[in-house]
């Protein structure tokens with residue numbers, strides 16, 4: 421059976437920075453509250469007219485260049501996103517057109533777990549012999565769905581994209597993946613309207629149902645309960661112990677969630693990567709953005725064991741255990 425391994429990494433953040441000080445002038449909040457409760461100091465905003473597929477295309481081209489490949493070499497393109505450019509066509513199709521790839525292209529939607537789900541699709545296609553070079557992108561412009569009058573959510577989110585090139589080979593890069601979903605808890609974190617259940621209307625807009633609604637405390641409790649379980653399940657499947665993880669790369673949702681997960685797993689905090697202070701929660705983009713930062717910082721080497729942890733609306737969760745096979749850039 422062919423194995424899946426990561427041969428290229430790239431990411432992209434839009435230029436505009438929204439600081440906590442900026443938010444202080446928009447809603448009743450403070451830099452001190454945001455930093456203490458979340459660890460976030462600033463986040464990036466997509467420019468007017470810049471869409472999720474634009475972010476995705478930038479990250480994708482950087483990942484392909486890192487792998488030494490051209491868009492025509494890709495035989496499957498998967499985009500994880502929950503802020504698609506349009507309901508259809510898929511953001512994957514739009515991204516493929518923007519970069520010049522002519523291959524099957526599909527979106528995967530599992531909110532902030534989308535990237536781990538997309539990586540799972542890529543790994544399955546490669547291991548089944550159905551694809552040899554898969555472009556896996558996590559991209560979100562969730563600030564387009566944020567109510568900037570709601571202080572409980574608007575301080576959290578930022579925009580960005582990250583991508584992996586995943587290729588077939590003899591070396592096993594993706595060691596194990598554990599995924600989960602609990603659809604009975606969809607109301608904990610949702611955008612209630614503008615889908616088929618509640619189409620856009622004046623009433624929807626008046627009630628601001630087109631924006632993200634979240635029970636933050638429930639998300640927090642869910643994440644710190646399921647993630648350690650998921651990490652342990654994938655470790656058991658691969659025969660590795662928690663001490664063998666060189667880097668845990670969790671979805672960057674809240675620094676306190678990251679710290680609690682580290683404590684519950686008995687992992688030193690310095691092995692749990694965080695760039696949330698400068699990115700905020702970029703949803704599907706946060707894991708590949710973080711991996712690219714680690715890789716660019718020369719912290720990943722052939723043989724490094726990296727755990728990628730996602731969790732989010734659905735509720736969904738996922739953990740991918742990866743052995744790094746690339747030389748430091």
Ligand code: ACO
Pocket residue numbers: 448449450453454457458531532533571572573575609634635636637639640673674677701703731732733
């Ligand atoms: N500034 C100042 N005060 C605020 C703010 C703000 N930005 N937001 C809320 N508050 C107030 C609340 O109104 C409340 O005031 P009250 O006591 O007078 O009622 C008080 O602060 C405490 O509010 P809590 O909700 O209890 O605050 P908590 O400590 O739980 O922190 C937070 C809130 C940061 C959202 C936290 O619950 C959290 O991070 N949860 C996880 C969220 C998350 O990860 N979401 C993303 C999932 S990703 C995805 O799938 C899209």
